[in-house]
Amino acid sequence: MIDQLSLTNFKAFRSADIPLAPVTLLTGLNSSGKSSVLQAFVLLRQSYDSSTLFSSGGGLLLNGELVELGTGLDVLHEDVVHTPGLPTPLISIGLRTSEGQNFNWSALYAAEQDVLTLHSASDAQRTKSVFDRRRFQYLKADRIAPATSYPKSHHQAIGLGFLGASGEHTVNYLRHHARRPLTSKPLRHPKAQTNNFLDHVVAWMQELCPGVNLEATEIPGIDAVRLSYGFDGTAGLTSSARRRPTNVGFGLTYALPIVVACLSAGPGSLILLENPEAHLHPRGQSRMATLMAAAAAAGAQLIVETHSDHVLNGLRLAVKNGAMSATDTAVHYFRRRGLQAEIVTPRIHEDGSLSDWPEGFFDEWENSLEQLLD
Template sequence: MKSLRIVNFKAFTDRTFDLKPLTLLSGLNSTGKSCLLQSLLLLQQSYQQRLLPDTGLALNGDLVSIGTGRDALNESADSDIIGFEVIGDNGTKGIWRFQSERDADVLALLSSPVIDFPTEIHYLSSCAQSKPLDFDLLDRLAPGSSVLLEHPEHRLHPDLASELGRQIARAAARGVQIIVETHNDHLFNGIRVAVHGGQIKPEAVGMFYFKAVERQGRRVIDVASPRIDRNGRIDRWPDGFFDQFEKDLDQLLEPINV
C-alpha cells in the first residue's frame, strides 16, 4: 500500500497518508492515530464478513468495533458519506464510499463501480494480552505481507522494546509492510538504530505525529511528518514527539531552591 485516504471517518474530514514499508504512528491519546489502523481493519473485517465488495461496511466484528454510524462519522463532516481510498504500489486503487446512517452498524456501499483492492492484513495488539505477543511472526511472514501493530511494546523491558524496534525495521526491509502505533521511545530508538546500522533505508521509514489543536473554536487534528536521515537523526521534533525524557531531564537539572 502506497497511500490511504480517509474521508469523514472519526477524526478526519479528508486526509491522505503516504505509507512506507515501515510507518510509525505516535501522539497523545484521542488524537486520531487509531483511525488509520481502524480504516484498514474495517475494510478487512467487511471482506471477512462477506459484506464487501458488494454490500457495505461492518462497523463491528472480531477486528474492530466502532458502534454505529453516528460514532463513525466525523463530527464536522459536510455530508454523511464516509470514504476510504487505498493506492497500491503497482498503481491499483481501491475506492469505497459508504452511507453513514446514524443508527446503522452496517453502512451501505455507495461506490459504483468499486475498484477492488483486497489484501490480507495481519493485526497484532498487545493491549488486551496478559503477556507480550509472539513477535516471531514478523520473521515468518513472507515479503508482500502487511502487518498492523498496536502498542507492541506493552509489558516489554526497555532493552526488549528497543530490540523489537530493530526487528520491526528488519522485517520491513525484507518486504513486510508494517504500520505500528506506539508511545514507546525505546521502540522508536530501536528503529533509529536500525537505520543508523544500515538495516533499513531511511526513505523506507515514515512517521506521523498526531496532535489535537484548537482552531476557530473547533478541535482539529494536526499531523506532522518528521523525517529520519541515514544517521538515524530526526529532522524536526514537534512538541510531544518522543521528547518526554528530555523534558523530565531538564527539570531534574534545574537547581533546587531550599
C-alpha cells in the first residue's frame, strides 16, 4: 500500500505530505486541492505508461490520455519553493509504501513545456515494482453518460483491465467478464443470484435501484458494445421490456463504472475515484461507501474525492459494523490558506465517531438546522 504522497510545487501544494490509508477520503470546499492529489497519481501513471518516467531523458507527461494538466506554468505552484543550488524550481512527487520504500520523481520546471524533464527519479527497476503490480483505475468526475453504444477496446478493457478515465470501457469489461466467478469474498453481495461477476454487479446496482438488471452485449459488425437495463418490480413497476441507457435514469449508468471498478478490485489495486456519489440518491451514496469498504477488504487501496456526508457516514458505519478497521481509513479536509492548500485530518474511531469536526467540514446540515429551529 502507498501510505504517503508528498508533493512539492505541484498545483495548489507548496509542500505537503498527505497520509494515505486503504480508504482515504478527500473532502473540502471546491477548488481546495482534492483533485490535484488524484492528478499527481495519474500524472505518474500516464508518464509511466508512456515510458517517460525514467531518469535518463525522461519526464513527467502533463498532457496524456488520462489527464491534461497544461504546461509547466499551469502546474508549478504560485508561491514556489526553490531548491538551493538549482536555478530552476523542481516539481516533485514522492510516494512511500507501507513496506517502507520511498520513491521520488523531481522534474525541472519549464513554463511552456508539457513534458517536464526529470532532474532525479527512482530507478527504473524499482519504479516497475511500484506500478506493475498495481491494477489501476481512475474515474473522473465527468463519466460516461447514458449512450446507445460504448467502445470495444480489447487492449484497454481486457488487456489492461482499465475502465477508462470516464468509465468508457466499463460496458466492454462487463461483457467480457460477465460469467467469470467473483473470487473475492468481501466483494460478494449476499443477494447475487449466482457467483458470476455480472450477477454481483447487478446485486450491487440493485442497492441503487431495486429490481434492476443489466446486460452487456456485442454489437455485431462494429467495434462497439451495448448496455441494456431490465426492471422487475422496480418501484412497484414490473416490465419485461429491456431499456437502453438513454431511456433510464442518469444515475444508474453514471454509477456503473464505480461499481465495476470496486468489484474488479484485488490485492494491490489502486482505485482513484472522483465523486462516486454523483447523481445518486442518499441511500445509494451511503451504499457506495459500503462497496468501497468491501473493495478495501479485498486488498485494494482507494482514494476518493467526495462532497457527500452520506459517503463519509457510510464509511463510518463500515468501521462501526466491523467491515473494516478504523486504522484503515483516512479522512482529509482540505481548505485554502492564501495560495496554499491546508489539510486537517479528523480520525474515525472504531465506534464510527469522528475525533473532530473542523469548521466547514460537513457542518451545513447542523448550520441549517440551527437556523430552522431558531
